[in-house]
Amino acid sequence: MTQKATRHRGRVLLRPLTLIASVALALSACGAPAAAPPGQSGSAAAGGGGGKVVIGVGGQTLLTYLPTTLAQQLGYYKDEGVDVELQDLQGGSKALTAMIGGSTNVTSGYYEHTIQMQAKNQQIKAFVDMGQSSGLALLVSPKNEGQIKSIADLKGRNVGVTAPGSSTDMFVKFLLAKNNMQQSDAAVSAIGAGSSAVAAVEQGQVDAAVMLEPDVSVLTKRIGHNPVVLEDVRSSEGLKEVFATDSWPSACLYAKTDWLNQNKDTAAKLAKAIKRTLEYINGHSGAEIAAKMPESFAGGDKDLYAKVIDDLKKTLSKDGTFTDDGVQAVLKTQQVANPDVGNKEIKLSETYTNDLVK
Structure with missing residues (x-):
């Protein structure tokens, strides 16, 4: 350029x-940890199987993760038969580390983590996409x-x-x-x-x-x-200019591949709850959505909060699926910018799945 x-x-x-004021598309710390911490025993040890599912959020008040919280506010997790606990870990890398360590089951974080961790020989897979722009x-x-x-x-x-x-x-x-x-x-x-x-x-x-x-x-x-x-890159025009794509998967739900394999039914229910939430967002105004969110998330300005949610809607996935060109664009970014990924062979098919959301 x-x-x-x-x-x-x-x-x-x-x-x-x-x-696009206040679209809190926060990547605050979407970096992967240098190495996985040792396993931890915690409330998430049981995972699915009818027990509580703990989702670590990389900054719960940030609008990039709004669908994760809204799904709970709307009662969609409960509707699907999953007992979900959201933990605000205030940073994507912290949320990832918590999951790798075993204190959470699932992370509401950025898709690129799955690529970063595969480069470190750790298998993580995203199973429902929420954002199509890094913001x-x-x-x-x-x-x-x-x-x-x-x-x-x-x-x-x-x-x-x-x-x-x-x-x-x-x-x-x-x-x-x-x-x-x-x-x-x-x-x-x-x-x-x-x-x-x-x-x-x-x-x-x-x-x-x-x-x-x-x-x-x-x-x-x-x-x-x-x-x-x-x-x-908060707009489709910006995405096309910088990344040569109009889709760059960002906020999503991901988990250890082993956990997904052992808890497919639970993960599918989570994916369905998020998909229903995305459909709700697409069909309602920013004011209606803001009214469902915790009052503290508005920062004292509900009108502005509603306005930015309306802007946020333009950057969200409509159906929760990942696109081929989108994941390729994220990989390209990592290959250029992240020496830990570099020229390593990355099997993108092992970093995400659309099977559960469909």
């Missing part, structure tokens, strides 16, 4: 920022507006990410490679998500940052104008 094209993209995508935006700190106008201008700069190894970090590395730059050309710093991320960008502690909603909206409100956007 030329610098001119990147600058043009930054201008064009400023308007949608306010329209990331690479923004320039207001103190650097005018100085950073393209990806090339990030050379020698410090870019904020939720955590090293996270999907936000992978996004930076992918964009650098896409623009014929070295991964070492820009440094990355962990700024987390939420208030810490907003403060880091607003105060210029980082020169740019990969941010998620609602952080982008909070930042926009605090600085009083739309921040400069270098890349934005």
